[in-house]
Amino acid sequence: MIRQGAATLCKRHAANQLKVNTGASGALRREMCGLVAAIDDVWGKTSSARSDIAILGKETMNTTSKILHHRGPDGMQVSAGTVGEGETLARWSMGHTRLAIVDPSNRSADMPFNLSFKTKKGDKIIHLAANGEIYNHNLVYKDLVAKEGWNHDRISGSDCEVIAHAFAQWGGPKTAASLDGMFAFVVFEEDVVTGEVKAFAARDPVGIKPLYYGRTKCSNSSDDAAAYVFSSELKALVGHVDPSTVVAIPPGHYWTPEEGLVCYYNPEWLRNDDYAPWEDPNHTVTDDEIREGFTKAVQKRMMSDVDYGFFLSGGVDSCIVSHDLLPLWREERAKLGDDRPIPAYTVGMENSPDLMAARGMVDALGGEKHVEHHIRSFTPDEVFDLVPKIIYHMETYEAELIRSAIPNWLLAERAAQDVKMVLTGEGADEIFAGYLYFQDAENPRQLQNELRRIYGMLGNVNLHRTDRMTMAHGLEARVPFLDTEFTRLVMSVDPAKKIVDREAVKSNSRGREKTFLRELFEGPNSNGSSIPRPILWRAKAMQCEGVGEDWVSILQRRVSSLVSDAEMAEAHITYPINTPQTKEELYYRRIYDENFHGMEHVVKLWEGGGRAMGAEWKSDMYTREGLANVDLLSHALQEGKGKAA
Structure with a gap:
């Protein structure tokens, strides 16, 4: 695995849910949706200054999740709670908007999932928000049962639910690598006995589904980030994080606060410059x-x-x-x-x-x-x-x-x-x-x-x-x-x-x-x-x-007419990062900057x-x-x- 970044671990408490506009209760569904998630940074240096941090609590998460309504117009749910104790006390929250791809049924639960499991490694509570399609979800679950003796029933027909089961048994890296599909997900895991808490986020191997994260600031510090905030789209991060901290999780990578970004999908054909199986006469x-x-x-x-x-x-x-x-x-x-x-x-x-x-x-x-x-x-x-x-x-x-x-x-x-x-x-x-x-x-x-x-x-x-x-x-x-x-x-x-x-x-x-x-x-x-x-x-x-x-020439003439020569001459001053080289590029950049100022590096x-x-x-x-x-x-x-x- 290829590693980028570093840090340590934390503890746990309880969770509660706020349901908003969920639509039909209990939908047997597969989902293509939007997610937002946040957790206090108990892995960093700011634990003593955390009491006045405006993390995304339930009401804020509710408002923020609505920004992604277009990704999941069929319903929305928010979960929030606390983890850890004393100096490691941290708040977390998750929001999820749902696009239902399977007809409703009374068997399912809405995301975010908050599921409890008894495992050989201890009792776990998994908080999961996911966006995507897991095509091999039944095979993953069958492997858990057949090879691991997994004895927890699925509570829904959601293909994404299997992520929680796999995570509780295998942990994040093996779970991400086992999934066949397009996905982005965030997990906060609590160990009921030890109080240890894990934060994990991953994006599918090709980058079909998006996932970003950024960091908030402590009100009494200009240097230390106070919380991690994740989102399917940049627009839900605006106003909540320091724009300069925003990162797009690359395809085929997972993230933890301890390791930073780690590449879990790196097949030989992509990684090895000398890859040439066709030179082997036995390869057909x-x-x-x-x-x-x-x-x-x-x-x-x-x-x-x-x-x-x-x-x-x-x-x-x-x-x-x-x-x-x-x-x-x-x-x-x-x-x-x-x-x-x-x-x-x-x-x-x-x-x-x-x-x-x-x-x-x-x-x-x-x-x-x-x-x-x-x-x-x-x-x-x-x-x-x-x-x-x-x-x-x-x-x-x-x-x-x-x-x-x-x-x-x-x-x-x-x-x-x-x-x-x-x-x-x-x-x-x-x-x-x-x-x-x-x-x-x-x-x-x-x-x-x-x-x-x-x-x-x-x-x-x-x-x-x-x-x-x-x-x-x-x-x-x-x-x-x-x-x-x-x-x-x-x-x-x-x-x-x-x-x-x-x-x-x-x-x-x-x-x-x-x-x-x-x-x-x-x-x-x-x-x-x-x-x-x-x-x-x-x-x-x-x-x-x-x-x-x-079409392209017509478009270019039209948008270029909306940019003056003076603006173009000062483009390198106005936009020192990825400076626009044509009037067309400057026109698009101007609109982007109006919406996502400070995130041009993304x-x-x-x-x-x-x-x-x-x-x-x-x-x-x-x-x-x-x-x-x-x-x-x-x-x-x-x-x-x-x-x-």
Whole structure:
């Protein structure tokens, strides 16, 4: 494990609960929600000065949790109490907003969970607030019973409850490593006999779900932090913590006050620069293994008892998701005696590359009989006024990310009218070399290194957008391409298979970016449907490009007109950290600063202002302002545009 930071331990007392707007009592549910948690720092130097600290008590936690109502509009609950005695006396509180993904039942309990367990290591009380989906929750619980002799029944159908059981038996690091899913959680554990208290927070391996923490200040000290406060989003930390102390827990890390941040997910393909299993003649990964691995990843993410659908951008990634999902959906529905079509959602300007490709894919899947296609078309004028709201929810000023977040906001808003969960094609580019600048990679090793680099940024960029834009509308998004086992499999393939031919990019033909992935899904699915050739071989388009070839330039002209030359000249003075380099960047930064002043260090930017700029090779495919030649995006399904593949 990789460690960053240090400190010691504490003690315990009692807990009580405050329920607020819980909705239906006792919901058998899986949740995609928001959390806030706080605990006094009894591990630091400030115990004697703690009596006047304004920690987030029940009423404050109630108000603060409401800020995250959009993440969980189905209900909210707050728990609070004290732990320890004497100089180690500490207060704690947790708030949780719930998005229910399974129908109500009288068996369940609402989070935060406050559960008591008798274990071989002593009697424990676990206080848990979690955000996410644990796909292997039943397997984890079965392992506890079969291998550990665990004899505590689950009180609910919540997949997140198993975190509390595992934590009581295994502790935090093993629990985090055992979970298969997307998650962020905070645990305060009390040992009833010894009074020892543990604080623990963790984020999933890829960074699909967010988690931040910051520290409050003692009123009589400018140096010592008084409490730790955790939140799913920055906005719930504003006003409660010193902005300079805010940290985004990195993907695949856990945190404790003793150790600081520790990396628990560090697979060999990601950690080892010399990783090359393909050089071993006994190492084989067949196409069938990869296809089967992806089908399993999709099927795993169908875990739901509410209506769901999928985002269909018309790009090859989302089309592959639909290619595998539709037969599984029909099989699932047949068991229920339900033959309704699956909902699909597309956003784009009229005749845009994405919109027209998505229509073609729906036709290939059988049309309205099998797919209920919802299109959110838009014009630039209708979205400019949304930009400040989108930046508030995005909590970033990274320009490349905001450009794509704007149409993503409209897409999520439309889907949330019908469903609570969607599957998306996010992440394929980071494991199959999908971006156009990969055409300039000089050799397979460079390509593999670049995949590792951009995979490591996913939690700050693509997945940040996916979480924020969906959760802003009470919608959950799942990403089968980023299943950790599927990723391990794909990253063990010889990267020579992912090398891009620049001439093939120009001609929309075999050998272009993601050829390896495209060829894997060239054939029909189990229903006999195939991805149409113009779609299968269309150019990679980031969402901000695919929704309309001229969308980015229109956006940039508009927002740049709102920034003066004088403001631009003083940008390095106004914003000394991550100084904006263009008027577009300064406009976004100004809005971010109005909402999250002092937290500019939390935002992780691409080196050089864009994804392609940090590669080991040089490429002119992208500039700081985006794709240099948007004509590459046109395809045969657009009216009056494109070449057939």
